[in-house]
Amino acid sequence: RVLRAAARAGVRRVVLTSSMNAISGGRARRADHVYNEADWTDAGAPGVTAYDQSKTLAERAAWDFVQREGGPELVVINPGAIFGPVLDRHVSASGEIIMALAGGKAPGVPRIGFGVVDVRDCADAHIAALSIPEAAGQRFICSLDEVWLVEIARILDRHVAPWGLKVPTRELPDLLVRVGAIWNPALRRAADHLGRRRRIDASAIRQVLRWSPRSVAEAVTSMADSFVEHGLLSYSGGKSG
Numbered sequence: 001r002v003l004r005a006a007a008r009a010g011v012r013r014v015v016l017t018s019s020m021n022a023i024s025g026g027r028a029r030r031a032d033h034v035y036n037e038a039d040w041t042d043a044g045a046p047g048v049t050a051y052d053q054s055k056t057l058a059e060r061a062a063w064d065f066v067q068r069e070g071g072p073e074l075v076v077i078n079p080g081a082i083f084g085p086v087l088d089r090h091v092s093a094s095g096e097i098i099m100a101l102a103g104g105k106a107p108g109v110p111r112i113g114f115g116v117v118d119v120r121d122c123a124d125a126h127i128a129a130l131s132i133p134e135a136a137g138q139r140f141i142c143s144l145d146e147v148w149l150v151e152i153a154r155i156l157d158r159h160v161a162p163w164g165l166k167v168p169t170r171e172l173p174d175l176l177v178r179v180g181a182i183w184n185p186a187l188r189r190a191a192d193h194l195g196r197r198r199r200i201d202a203s204a205i206r207q208v209l210r211w212s213p214r215s216v217a218e219a220v221t222s223m224a225d226s227f228v229e230h231g232l233l234s235y236s237g238g239k240s241g
Contacts, residue, residue: 003065006072013073013136015129018059020080020115020143020200025052028196036201037078037139059139073136075129079122080115080143080200083219085226098223101153101167102160102233108170109153110177113197115143116152118219121211128209140205146197147216159221163228163235 006014025041026048041056059076066074081094091099125142129135150171157167174194205211227233
């Protein structure tokens, strides 16, 4: 409907926010596979979640529309997990990861990995995608290399320790996660991704959109800082600079 309305209004280019889930969703491919923009999630494969399916089918539908109708120009941004500062007290699915870690209630973290991008860098990519002529007709992985969740936990733990918060930094055995998944929905979701750390080639966005992203550490710690600013996290110690 949006693309049809854009075409009627004479809009020349649309930038669609898709997801890495439309590229690397479902079961991991062989260990040496490097995901790039030519990869698509098989929406009908076993192990593909409803979220993976929805992102894949929606992006496919957008490309099919512009091919069938001849326009408008389409550019697609495929972000990883989006961290970075928040604007208000709304917590996204990615933000819930930081909230859960900062809460320190879990004994450890499952052995899962995912790509990360700072929300400010994701916004920059959308602006560049709208304005750079060479971006037309392309999709772009918008993510740093995948990192293990335990690495994110260690970054966060170092940052919030002066605040009197403790983050779990022990990696849980896979068997323990699978057993816990029987009654814990969060662990059940994690169990589907145990041991997954997928290699990503994000060179296209750097070359075409001249993208220069922030580090994982800055994305993670700035999100924690903004949670404190909005009253979503409380601390007992002195806040670090």
